[in-house]
Amino acid sequence: MEYQKFNPCAQLEPFVECYFSWNSQEKIAPIIIESPPSGFCSIVFNYSDSYYLETKKFGKQPVPQQFISGQSIYSYNLFLEGKIGLCGIVFKPAALATIFNLPMYEYVEERVDLYRIFNNAVLDRVIKQINSTNDIKEKVQWMEDFLLRQFHSKKPELDYIDKAANYIIEHNGMLQVNDLLAESCMSRRTFERKFFQKVGLSPKYYARIRRIGYLCNLIAGKKKVDWAKIFYECEYYDHAHFIKDFQEFTGRSPQQYLNENTELANFVDKPTTQSL
DSSP states (O other): OEEEEEOOOGGGTTTEEEEEEEEOSSOEEEEEEEEOOOSOEEEEEEOSOOOEEEETTTEEEEOOSEEEEOOOOSOEEEEEEEOOEEEEEEEOTTHHHHHHOOOGGGSTTOEEEGGGTSOHHHHHHHHHHHHTOOOHHHHHHHHHHHHHHHHHHHOOOOOHHHHHHHHHHHTTTOSOHHHHHHTTTSOHHHHHHHHHHHHSSOHHHHHHHHHHHHHHHHHTTOSOOOHHHHHHHTTOSSHHHHHHHHHHHHSSOHHHHHHHOOBGGGTSOOOOEEOO
């Protein structure tokens, strides 16, 4: 299996974290891939075999061929078999709300078919374009073209909520949310309400998720880690708080997770991010 990441154009950098592709050349035996919450949302196109998703909220269910994924709160499992052929857009936390005017609190833990959201003719065109080529960079370019058309039509601009959410991402959740509030020129209630509408979670809860996502990325694919170093790097103020957060979002203790997880990093090398 091959997993690749690609940078967006400069115009979309404030809104897009990256594009990705995930492919297998041959059919694979049934596997389960685990994914912890990351703090990002996405649009995904599947141009190969269907697969299943298992979440704490919904249990096991089939995944739409093309979908928007809102914020994930808990780890989830993908059940894959046959050929893998996926590509997608990974968005900054408030970008889907800013570009498409979507109420992201309605999309938390959800995978919603794109045909319920976008104009069918527009969607048919981009799906046909993605399916028309075997070249991964061309598929990614078609996704960027689709997004640029939406971008030029809507003419979105970053507001303070975008900037605050991006700041949380940049600092991997390790900050004082009250500092963001102090610079917002809003009441606490207004700031939290607008953040909830555009990200889907409260600022404090989102920062906790982002920190866990960063921590899981640090240990991805490893069988042995220096927990004291991880504890220090992720700025937990005590061990009990660290354990509580980790168990809440992944369902296991840190060591159990390390011993048992089936993240994508266990099957592929960590990807480098390329330019188109």
